Amino acid sequence: MNEKMKKEPLVHIIKRADIPQWKSWVIRIGAGVIGLLLCAGFSCIFSKDFGGFFAELFNGAFGTERRIWMLFQNIAILLGIAIALTPAFKMHFWNIGAEGQTLVGCLAGAACVFYWGGEIPEGALLVLMLVCSMIASVIWAVIPAIFKALFNTNETLFTLMMNYVAAALVSLCISIWVTSGSGVLGILNFGHLPKIMNQQYFLNIIIVVLITLFMFFYLRYSKHGYEISVVGESTNTAKYIGIYVKKVIIRTMIVSGLFCGIMGWILVAGTNFTVYADIVGGRGFTAILVSWLAHFNPFGMILTAFLVVFMQQGAAQVNTVYQLGPSAFENIIVGIFLLCIIACEFFINYQVKFRVKNKNATPEKKEKKTTESAEREEKA
Amino acid sequence: MFLTFLHNAINFSTVFLFGSTGETLTEKSGHLNLGIPGTMCVGALGGVVGEYLYIKSLSDVSEMTYGGAVIVPIIFALLFAGFMGLLYSIMTVTLRCNQNVTGLTITTFGVGLANFIGSSIDNSYFSVASNKFFNKGFVSGTDLNWFETLFLSYGTLVYLAIALAIIAAVVLKKTRVGLSLRAVGENPATADATGINVIAYKYAFTIIGSAIAGLGGLFYIMGYVGGSWQYAIDAFGWLAVALVIFSVWKPDLGIIGAIVFGALYIVPNYINVGTKSYIKEIINMLPFLVTILVLIVTSLINKRETQPPASLGLSYFREER
Numbered sequence: 001m002n003e004k005m006k007k008e009p010l011v012h013i014i015k016r017a018d019i020p021q022w023k024s025w026v027i028r029i030g031a032g033v034i035g036l037l038l039c040a041g042f043s044c045i046f047s048k049d050f051g052g053f054f055a056e057l058f059n060g061a062f063g064t065e066r067r068i069w070m071l072f073q074n075i076a077i078l079l080g081i082a083i084a085l086t087p088a089f090k091m092h093f094w095n096i097g098a099e100g101q102t103l104v105g106c107l108a109g110a111a112c113v114f115y116w117g118g119e120i121p122e123g124a125l126l127v128l129m130l131v132c133s134m135i136a137s138v139i140w141a142v143i144p145a146i147f148k149a150l151f152n153t154n155e156t157l158f159t160l161m162m163n164y165v166a167a168a169l170v171s172l173c174i175s176i177w178v179t180s181g182s183g184v185l186g187i188l189n190f191g192h193l194p195k196i197m198n199q200q201y202f203l204n205i206i207i208v209v210l211i212t213l214f215m216f217f218y219l220r221y222s223k224h225g226y227e228i229s230v231v232g233e234s235t236n237t238a239k240y241i242g243i244y245v246k247k248v249i250i251r252t253m254i255v256s257g258l259f260c261g262i263m264g265w266i267l268v269a270g271t272n273f274t275v276y277a278d279i280v281g282g283r284g285f286t287a288i289l290v291s292w293l294a295h296f297n298p299f300g301m302i303l304t305a306f307l308v309v310f311m312q313q314g315a316a317q318v319n320t321v322y323q324l325g326p327s328a329f330e331n332i333i334v335g336i337f338l339l340c341i342i343a344c345e346f347f348i349n350y351q352v353k354f355r356v357k358n359k360n361a362t363p364e365k366k367e368k369k370t371t372e373s374a375e376r377e378e379k380a
Numbered sequence: 381m382f383l384t385f386l387h388n389a390i391n392f393s394t395v396f397l398f399g400s401t402g403e404t405l406t407e408k409s410g411h412l413n414l415g416i417p418g419t420m421c422v423g424a425l426g427g428v429v430g431e432y433l434y435i436k437s438l439s440d441v442s443e444m445t446y447g448g449a450v451i452v453p454i455i456f457a458l459l460f461a462g463f464m465g466l467l468y469s470i471m472t473v474t475l476r477c478n479q480n481v482t483g484l485t486i487t488t489f490g491v492g493l494a495n496f497i498g499s500s501i502d503n504s505y506f507s508v509a510s511n512k513f514f515n516k517g518f519v520s521g522t523d524l525n526w527f528e529t530l531f532l533s534y535g536t537l538v539y540l541a542i543a544l545a546i547i548a549a550v551v552l553k554k555t556r557v558g559l560s561l562r563a564v565g566e567n568p569a570t571a572d573a574t575g576i577n578v579i580a581y582k583y584a585f586t587i588i589g590s591a592i593a594g595l596g597g598l599f600y601i602m603g604y605v606g607g608s609w610q611y612a613i614d615a616f617g618w619l620a621v622a623l624v625i626f627s628v629w630k631p632d633l634g635i636i637g638a639i640v641f642g643a644l645y646i647v648p649n650y651i652n653v654g655t656k657s658y659i660k661e662i663i664n665m666l667p668f669l670v671t672i673l674v675l676i677v678t679s680l681i682n683k684r685e686t687q688p689p690a691s692l693g694l695s696y697f698r699e700e701r
Contacts, residue, residue: 013697013699014699015697015699015700094480094693096414096480096484147676147679151676151679151680151682152679153675153676153679154675154679154688154692156412156480156693157621157625157675157688158672158675158676160414160618160621160622161622161625161668161671161672161675162668162672164618164622164665164668165665165668165669165672168661168662168664168665168668169661169665171661171664172658172661172662172665175657175658175660175661176658183657282488285484285487285488286488288480288481288484289481289484289485292478292481293481324496325496325499325500326495326496326499326500328491328492328493328494328495328496328499329492329496330492331488331489331491331492331493331495331496332489332492332493332496333492334488334489334492335485335486335488335489335490335492335493336489338485338488339467339471339482339485339486339489342471342477342478342481342482342485343471343475343477345475345477345478346475346476346477349476350476
């Protein structure tokens with residue numbers, strides 16, 4: 001063996017068997033702080049005001065009562081879609097089609113208002129909208145699931161394509177409904193969810209809280225939830241203990257679709273009162289991040305959804321105050337922040353060991369060094 | 381009429397072809413880079429920045445040369461988009477982050493960055509660079525015969541896209557590098573055992589793929605729309621991802637696929653839809669529907685050559701059992 005072969009590599013990556021809870025949180029918070037600093041640094045290039053970034057970030061989210069309501073509303077929508085995606089993800093079914101599934105829910109709800117609004121009582125209309133939204137979303141979600149279950153069709157690509165079919169479908173319906181050719185369906189006058197305490201968004205938030213609670217118990221304490229996690233861990237194990245995997249895949253996507261439908265209904269009946277191709281506004285994609293970052297834990301998603309919406313709304317405020325330019329600015333800030341948070345998962349799952357010259361160094365000391373170097377590397 | 385239609389379809393297909401050739405190379409290394417739409421935007425941004433810097437460095441616009449007006453933006457686009465590929469590789473290869481999540485975030489970031497900066501760049505004289513250099517074919521004029529129109533009248537990037545697609549196809553199919561790359565995408569552990577440097581392959585082809593995809597964004601801005609910043613690039617990015625599936629991971633088939641997609645995109649301008657504007661929407665839906673169909677059919681046939689790379693989307697960790 002020559003000298004080169006014998007040389008130990010400089011960095012050695014080891015998969016962690018376990019990590020103490022507090023340590024993983026230190027890493028996450030560290031990543032969040034680094035992310036915030038990078039965002040502030042980026043915005044500083046244009047605004048020339050480093051400290052002001054943090055003040056306006058906070059101001060944008062909590063500055064006025066209206067902003068706080070907007071914050072909670074946006075968290076609710078994002079959280080709801082993330083919750084809808086979670087059972088599929090837990091099953092390791094990469095459903096990146098929440099955008100489209102929610103969108104067809106919106107479309108079905110709006111179609112009910114368009115055809116029956118004013119002709120049937122408001123209450124009945126709302127129920128009809130809910131049912132139609134759910135059916136539409138379930139159809140959209142179950143098609144890829146059936147093909148995945150029967151023919152093992154790649155679900156990531158399939159659901160991704162379904163998003164754009166849905167968007168085109170919405171444009172198609174609007175071009176049929178709106179005869180003027182403007183391509184914009186105005187505010188619909190019927191099928192509005194009631195205001196509670198004079199707040200339009202209050203009911204939406206309550207519904208999402210209920211969904212979150214339901215999903216937590218469904219995943220943790222029901223037989224379905226157990227089957228989902230077994231299929232997610234290993235389909236062979238699932239088959240061995242007598243779980244019918246195909247059925248679980250299809251059933252779980254139906255559940256996923258049902259909740260996407262509810263979110264579509266909330267968007268149409270409780271938020272926008274109309275439908276357009278961009279109504280979900282990329283939240284179907286952001287929800288994937290929200291769900292994944294929380295490790296598919298519904299309560300954890302409250303935190304991750306808050307973080308994302310907080311950054312979005314805060315960055316929008318920074319943009320307005322300093323007049324930086326197009327609204328694309330928010331995307332940059334959210335992107336930088338999320339990249340940091342995603343990258344930090346590596347340091348939770350893996351341990352980086354540097355080649356230590358002194359072979360007798362105590363393992364504990366090495367461990368400490370690892371976390372520090374991890375933080376440093378992340379910065380780079 | 382049909383000739384101009386075909387000409388424009390081939391011209392427009394370049395946007396998709398760059399994107400899909402790049403994405404195919406990346407996917408062959410086992411990485412589903414959903415950051416491609418963002419990367420294409422950043423590529424366009426790079427091109428625009430390069431063009432801006434070049435024009436600024438001139439004392440007079442009439443001094444503009446082919447080398448400066450076309451090559452400089454291309455290099456910038458390659459560098460900018462390549463940087464996004466590097467970012468994605470660091471996240472997914474070294475840090476082993478989830479590919480879907482990373483890709484989507486890269487797209488968010490890239491689209492934001494490109495639109496934020498790209499829309500505020502001074503683009504005066506860009507149209508000159510676009511007309512005189514980017515879209516300059518071997519022959520030009522109005523009285524071209526069919527052969528000249530179809531084959532000789534495109535700008536540089538169109539030929540470059542087709543050349544790159546053919547090169548990529550040959551490399552993948554006929555060379556040792558291509559064989560190793562496919563091995564990495566199919567089963568990295570086996571590839572590693574045979575002595576292939578898996579990490580290097582993954583890095584190299586993700587970065588090369590991203591850089592190539594970035595040229596698609598550049599072509600759209602500087603070639604197709606003539607230099608004014610547009611917000612639509614990410615939509616084409618998703619179509620490019622679809623095209624990879626449509627062409628069943630074969631860059632040479634991608635050329636034909638891209639022309640089909642290009643034709644579908646421009647066909648509403650050529651048919652008189654009149655009051656039936658919904659026909660246009662149906663046509664917009666077609667590329668995605670056809671892609672889904674291809675996806676289903678290939679999974680039904682279940683032939684090995686038409687399947688996605690086996691380890692697509694999975695991170696590789698050598699010490700995992």
